[in-house]
């Protein structure tokens with residue numbers, strides 16, 4: 001990726017909070033590019049530093065070290081007024097929706113337009129357009145308390161997009177929603193990205209959100225970016241224990257360490273986990289392997305997982321036979337299947 005592709009760039013970013021004699025390092029030496037026009041996710045457990053990262057990106061906090069560049073502007077060198085200007089180019093949505101309870105849906109969505117000095121006529125037309133986009137035209141005169149969680153988040157999205165910001169920052173935007181409603185909101189966010197070309201940054205602790213929506217993912221752990229890359233690659237071959245924990249908690253296509261141990265001790269066999277993409281079928285590959293190396297196999301764990309528009313299969317097989325043949329077969333599996341990985 002060239003520098004011009006990144007709409008948000010973090011370089012060597014650190015953030016330390018000091019109160020009296022105690023200091024807490026919330027983020028350490030973060031390098032991160034958010035590519036324009038894509039969906040990037042930052043995933044981490046509680047305390048990993050996600051909220052701090054959000055506050056640095058939207059200019060509410062300054063980093064202790066490094067630089068945060070948004071839309072070509074280095075926030076660390078801007079005045080408060082200039083930071084407000086950059087912030088107006090970032091729409092925000094939140095876990096608790098943050099709608100004004102005393103305003104109608106129309107009033108909520110129109111609010112940023114009022115602040116920006118739009119005429120009443122233009123406000124009306126823009127709100128109508130946004131309500132149609134999020135599928136809630138009939139709720140214009142409802143108050144937030146009359147809406148479901150999913151409807152509130154749709155209104156939150158409409159309000160965040162009112163002034164057409166090029167960036168949308170979603171901070172745990174589906175964490176308060178049930179699984180079906182979460183999927184509805186994720187589908188809407190996909191349309192925001194694909195139809196409106198808005199660059200989206202999703203902050204989450206849910207791998208399913210990453211899997212359904214994001215193109216790129218960065219994993220934060222204890223304030224450190226421990227892994228990042230295309231979602232597909234990270235899911236196919238996670239390199240950090242924290243990433244594997246996230247994946248194991250949701251996917252179940254990869255045996256856990258305990259299960260692997262059990263398999264190894266129960267069978268006198270090589271245990272191999274491979275990842276295949278949807279253009280390949282595991283069956284054909286394994287039949288071919290068995291023929292070529294004179295080994296037998298047993299499929300003991302795995303399945304396919306949807307990753308945005310794609311699917312990844314992760315399968316664990318036991319290979320049995322002459323030890324040399326098994327070794328060669330295992331090496332072959334790694335060589336021929338996509339992102340093959342010998343467990």
Ligand SMILES: Nc1ncnc2c1ncn2[C@@H]1O[C@H](COP(=O)(O)OP(=O)(O)OP(=O)(O)O)[C@@H](O)[C@H]1O
Pocket residue numbers: 017018024025026044045046047048049050051052053
């Ligand atoms: N203003 C602050 N003053 C002191 N410490 C802070 C401050 N803000 C965050 N921290 C500390 O920085 C670390 C990261 O916190 P942060 O809120 O960014 O994590 P998080 O990943 O968003 O967690 P959660 O998912 O629970 O909100 C924590 O140890 C937290 O206590």
